[in-house]
Amino acid sequence: xxxxxxxxxxxSWQPAVRPRGTRxxxxxxxxxxxxxxxxxxxxxxxxxxxxxxxxxxxxxAAIVAGLLAVGGVWLYNSPVxxxxxxxxxxxSALPADYVRAVAALDGxxxxxxxxxxxxxRLLALPLVKEVHISRDFPRGASIKxxxxxxxxxxxxxxxxxxxxxxxxxxxxxxxxxxxxxxQTDPPAEPLAAGSRVDxxxxxxxxxxxxxxxxxxxxxxxxxxxxxxxxxTVAFGDLHVLFGDAIDYEYxxxxxxxxxxxxxxxxRTVSRVDLRFGDRVAVQYGG
Numbered sequence: 001x002x003x004x005x006x007x008x009x010x011x012s013w014q015p016a017v018r019p020r021g022t023r024x025x026x027x028x029x030x031x032x033x034x035x036x037x038x039x040x041x042x043x044x045x046x047x048x049x050x051x052x053x054x055x056x057x058x059x060x061a062a063i064v065a066g067l068l069a070v071g072g073v074w075l076y077n078s079p080v081x082x083x084x085x086x087x088x089x090x091x092s093a094l095p096a097d098y099v100r101a102v103a104a105l106d107g108x109x110x111x112x113x114x115x116x117x118x119x120x121r122l123l124a125l126p127l128v129k130e131v132h133i134s135r136d137f138p139r140g141a142s143i144k145x146x147x148x149x150x151x152x153x154x155x156x157x158x159x160x161x162x163x164x165x166x167x168x169x170x171x172x173x174x175x176x177x178x179x180x181x182x183q184t185d186p187p188a189e190p191l192a193a194g195s196r197v198d199x200x201x202x203x204x205x206x207x208x209x210x211x212x213x214x215x216x217x218x219x220x221x222x223x224x225x226x227x228x229x230x231x232t233v234a235f236g237d238l239h240v241l242f243g244d245a246i247d248y249e250y251x252x253x254x255x256x257x258x259x260x261x262x263x264x265x266x267r268t269v270s271r272v273d274l275r276f277g278d279r280v281a282v283q284y285g286g
Contacts (some may be wrong), residue, residue: 086141161191
C-alpha cells in the first residue's frame with residue numbers, strides 16, 4: 001500500500017515509469033549497430049598541374065595538325081588551285097583552241113597537273129613534232145608546240161602524201177615546188193596522217209636536195225623509191241642508187257670520186273650503185 005505524503009514530510013521513493021512504448025524487458029540491453037569506416041586510399045604524390053599542362057600541349061598540337069590536314073585537303077580539291085588559263089605558243093597549222101582541248105589541262109590541280117599525260121596526247125597529233133608544258137603561275141599553264149613542217153610529197157600509186165623531213169605523213173594539202181619522191185612499186189596499204197614512210201630514203205633525199213650541188217657538182221632532178229632498191233636519185237641523165245642512209249658520207253665521197261675520175265678520163269657516167277659499201281658499181285654511157 002502506497003504511503004501517503006503529508007505536508008512538510010519528505011517524499012518517499014517511487015519507482016520511475018518509462019513512457020509507453022519505450023519500455024524494454026528487464027534483463028535486456030539496448031543493441032547498437034557497429035560503425036564501419038571506409039578504408040582511406042593514399043594516392044602517390046603526383047604533380048597534377050604538370051600532367052595537365054603536358055596533355056594540354058599534346059591536345060593542342062593534335063588539334064592544329066588535324067585542322068591543317070583538313071584545310072590542306074580542302075585547298076587541294078578546291079577551285080582555288082585549279083588551272084584557269086592555258087597559253088598556247090608556236091602553232092601555225094594547228095588551231096590554239098584545238099591544242100588546248102587535246103591537252104585537257106583546264107580544271108587540273110595546279111599543284112600536281114598531269115603534264116605528262118597532256119604531252120603524250122599532243123605528241124600523238126601528226127602535226128606535233130615536240131611539245132613543252134610548264135606552269136604559268138599563279139594559276140595557269142603554258143604549252144609550247146613545235147609543229148612538223150611540210151618538206152616534200154611522197155607519191156604512192158596515184159595518191160600524193162605530204163611528208164616532213166622525217167617521213168611523217170602530215171595530212172595537209174599538197175604544196176607547190178617541193179621535192180617529190182615517187183614510190184615505183186605499189187604500196188601495201190593507203191597511208192594515213194601520222195604514218196611514216198621509209199625514213200632512210202627521206203633522210204638521203206633531204207640531205208642531197210640541200211647539198212648535192214656543192215658536194216657532187218650536180219642538182220637533184222628526180223627521186224624514186226622501191227622496196228628492192230631503196231632510194232634512187234637522178235642528176236639529169238645520171239642515176240645513182242643510194243639505197244638507204246647508212247654510210248651516207250662515204251657514199252657521197254665515193255660518188256664524187258667516180259665523177260672526178262670519169263671527167264679526167266673523158267668518160268660519161270650513166271649509173272652508179274652505192275648500196276654495197278666499197279664495192280661501187282659504175283656504168284658508163286656511150
